[in-house]
Amino acid sequence: METISPGRLKTTYLFNQSFASLLKLLPEGKVVIVTDDHVYKAQQEKFSNIPVITVPSGEATKQQKTVDDIIAALLKLQADKSTVIVAVGGGVVTDMAGYAASIYKRGVRLALAPTSILAMVDAAVGGKNGVDVGLYKNMVGTVYQPEYILFDYHFLSTLPQEEWVNGFAEIIKHACIKDAALFEELSNTSLSFYQHDPARLASLVERNVRIKKVIVEEDEFETGDRKLLNFGHTVGHAIENVHHLPHGHAISVGMVIAATLSEELAGLPMGDTRRLITLLNAYGLTTAVKFNLDTIWEILLMDKKRANDSMNFILLRAIGDGIIMPIPLTQLKALITAYLERS
Amino acid sequence: METISPGRLKTTYLFNQSFASLLKLLPEGKVVIVTDDHVYKAQQEKFSNIPVITVPSGEATKQQKTVDDIIAALLKLQADKSTVIVAVGGGVVTDMAGYAASIYKRGVRLALAPTSILAMVDAAVGGKNGVDVGLYKNMVGTVYQPEYILFDYHFLSTLPQEEWVNGFAEIIKHACIKDAALFEELSNTSLSFYQHDPARLASLVERNVRIKKVIVEEDEFETGDRKLLNFGHTVGHAIENVHHLPHGHAISVGMVIAATLSEELAGLPMGDTRRLITLLNAYGLTTAVKFNLDTIWEILLMDKKRANDSMNFILLRAIGDGIIMPIPLTQLKALITAYLERS
Numbered sequence: 261m262e263t264i265s266p267g268r269l270k271t272t273y274l275f276n277q278s279f280a281s282l283l284k285l286l287p288e289g290k291v292v293i294v295t296d297d298h299v300y301k302a303q304q305e306k307f308s309n310i311p312v313i314t315v316p317s318g319e320a321t322k323q324q325k326t327v328d329d330i331i332a333a334l335l336k337l338q339a340d341k342s343t344v345i346v347a348v349g350g351g352v353v354t355d356m357a358g359y360a361a362s363i364y365k366r367g368v369r370l371a372l373a374p375t376s377i378l379a380m381v382d383a384a385v386g387g388k389n390g391v392d393v394g395l396y397k398n399m400v401g402t403v404y405q406p407e408y409i410l411f412d413y414h415f416l417s418t419l420p421q422e423e424w425v426n427g428f429a430e431i432i433k434h435a436c437i438k439d440a441a442l443f444e445e446l447s448n449t450s451l452s453f454y455q456h457d458p459a460r461l462a463s464l465v466e467r468n469v470r471i472k473k474v475i476v477e478e479d480e481f482e483t484g485d486r487k488l489l490n491f492g493h494t495v496g497h498a499i500e501n502v503h504h505l506p507h508g509h510a511i512s513v514g515m516v517i518a519a520t521l522s523e524e525l526a527g528l529p530m531g532d533t534r535r536l537i538t539l540l541n542a543y544g545l546t547t548a549v550k551f552n553l554d555t556i557w558e559i560l561l562m563d564k565k566r567a568n569d570s571m572n573f574i575l576l577r578a579i580g581d582g583i584i585m586p587i588p589l590t591q592l593k594a595l596i597t598a599y600l601e602r603s
Numbered sequence: 604m605e606t607i608s609p610g611r612l613k614t615t616y617l618f619n620q621s622f623a624s625l626l627k628l629l630p631e632g633k634v635v636i637v638t639d640d641h642v643y644k645a646q647q648e649k650f651s652n653i654p655v656i657t658v659p660s661g662e663a664t665k666q667q668k669t670v671d672d673i674i675a676a677l678l679k680l681q682a683d684k685s686t687v688i689v690a691v692g693g694g695v696v697t698d699m700a701g702y703a704a705s706i707y708k709r710g711v712r713l714a715l716a717p718t719s720i721l722a723m724v725d726a727a728v729g730g731k732n733g734v735d736v737g738l739y740k741n742m743v744g745t746v747y748q749p750e751y752i753l754f755d756y757h758f759l760s761t762l763p764q765e766e767w768v769n770g771f772a773e774i775i776k777h778a779c780i781k782d783a784a785l786f787e788e789l790s791n792t793s794l795s796f797y798q799h800d801p802a803r804l805a806s807l808v809e810r811n812v813r814i815k816k817v818i819v820e821e822d823e824f825e826t827g828d829r830k831l832l833n834f835g836h837t838v839g840h841a842i843e844n845v846h847h848l849p850h851g852h853a854i855s856v857g858m859v860i861a862a863t864l865s866e867e868l869a870g871l872p873m874g875d876t877r878r879l880i881t882l883l884n885a886y887g888l889t890t891a892v893k894f895n896l897d898t899i900w901e902i903l904l905m906d907k908k909r910a911n912d913s914m915n916f917i918l919l920r921a922i923g924d925g926i927i928m929p930i931p932l933t934q935l936k937a938l939i940t941a942y943l944e945r946s
Contacts, residue, residue: 324671331736331743335905342910363706363743365907366733390709393674400674400706402745562678564708567685
């Protein structure tokens with residue numbers, strides 16, 4: 261157990277502990293679980309005697325309407341300022357429950373129990389939450405730190421293969437922006453290696469949580485280094501909803517595009533984009549998708565990273581060394597057009 | 604100009620300055636005004652060449668649905684992280700626009716230009732924002748400090764008499780919990796006195812802003828003294844929506860009930876409730892209303908100040924000296940029942 265304290269709340273990370281041990285830390289009778297119907301089906305025996313609010317699973321439900329439903333359910337349960345919301349699920353659940361906890365009665369207690377690799381190494385860490393507005397991703401939300409994040413690897417036993425692949429996209433992202441040694445380790449191993457070695461998996465998850473945690477501690481409100489975590493996400497988010505690609509595949513394509521731009525603009529050594537593509541493919545990730553730039557561009561313009569006429573784009577100087585570079589929108593559009601013509 | 608810095612943002616108070624002088628402090632082309640249709644009609648010449656989002660006026664619109672509409676309008680305007688939302692209106696507008704600013708793209712810049720006495724001395728100060736959920740008041744929202752609060756007393760020239768009365772309820776509240784000398788001043792003057800003496804009005808507003816500002820600076824997230832500001836609001840909020848009473852009248856009744864309980868529980872000298880009733884009546888405020896306790900009680904149970912089986916109730920030890928006292932729900936119900944039987 262160790263704590264960080266970005267903002268007004270400390271987050272305690274509970275690595276390799278059970279869901280029951282999290283419940284023991286919380287006041288009896290004051291816990292409300294928020295989960296989705298898939299997780300509920302698989303894990304309901306863990307929730308006995310605790311009120312549960314269930315949302316439909318899937319990214320399509322990550323909208324204000326679903327949060328309104330969570331709020332209505334909290335009111336019906338007479339949840340008060342001493343209630344602790346415990347989110348159990350993937351990133352969609354932790355994002356929506358975290359957002360609901362931050363606005364219900366202007367903020368109640370919050371604990372997260374991520375059940376997917378993606379949520380463990382990314383979505384649940386750092387306090388960002390929110391919902392999509394139509395096709396625009398994460399347009400509404402807050403930055404609100406949970407009191408606890410529980411890493412119970414037993415949840416992963418029912419995780420579909422597709423979700424493992426999704427999660428490793430964020431792990432590869434961390435390697436690209438901050439950890440060249442991790443990039444090497446991933447290149448020398450495989451997804452199935454981690455799936456069959458619980459100890460190595462636990463240490464991989466913890467290593468990735470630490471990468472994100474350090475960045476977040478130093479920059480809770482994303483005025484600097486935290487922007488690096490958006491590597492691959494600017495174009496990735498835009499194509500994710502338009503092409504109904506899973507998040508991991510979409511940002512995988514986004515990382516390849518960002519790496520290509522990095523060779524041109526940030527001095528990334530020639531051939532490193534090729535190494536990245538090889539690694540992404542080895543972990544089952546898509547690295548190219550045909551897309552219509554005009555449709556994608558409309559969504560890119562709404563990106564939170566846009567400021568006036570330029571976009572704060574994340575590039576690589578080298579594998580393991582991400583940087584933030586404002587790119588004028590006209591130049592960015594020309595570069596992506598050129599990329600599309602080449603590929 | 605002076606600043607306070609509760610939380611991550613400093614608030615600059617612009618006393619007795621014009622709306623145009625606020626605009627001069629903000630980046631050209633990045634301002635979006637949020638206002639209601641009444642204020643828009645009266646003030647639109649001040650808004651030329653600035654995009655305006657207009658919401659319907661009135662407490663009934665203070666719901667998530669209206670905030671969803673503000674978000675959709677911001678997206679349509681391609682508002683980005685460098686946009687400044689300027690809320691121009693009464694408490695309903697500043698509450699909704701402040702909430703929208705705090706969640707749009709996880710937080711954009713915010714300035715408030717309150718146009719009513721109530722918003723100037725209360726709603727706009729302290730960073731609390733939010734919306735009602737059905738009949739439950741302020742059930743959803745955040746604590747988010749604006750960068751600027753502008754006090755332009757010219758806005759008051761079109762304020763209806765009813766709204767003056769509403770605003771003075773909060774001024775009398777401040778006197779009750781923190782400022783016995785202000786209670787004396789108010790007892791020796793009248794509403795029409797302040798309406799006809801701009802200098803005395805300006806100094807009255809500033810004095811009240813300072814009372815709230817000091818409390819908020821010391822307790823942004825309401826773990827202590829900030830609760831005092833809820834004097835009269837626990838019962839007041841509950842009867843406000845059920846009986847469709849204006850906010851000032853509802854909390855006026857709430858203050859009388861709280862003062863009555865204070866004589867019983869907190870040593871408020873006998874007769875001070877009578878002095879309070881006289882003052883409230885002199886400023887045109889209702890001090891008694893017939894209500895059905897069972898209906899009110901259902902709403903009281905949802906109050907944010909409830910914790911488990913007791914309610915943190917605000918009482919007076921003396922005029923100018925408020926205290927927080929947890930009252931068990933059973934005792935509270937008995938006391939209000941007795942009050943209703945006597946009155």
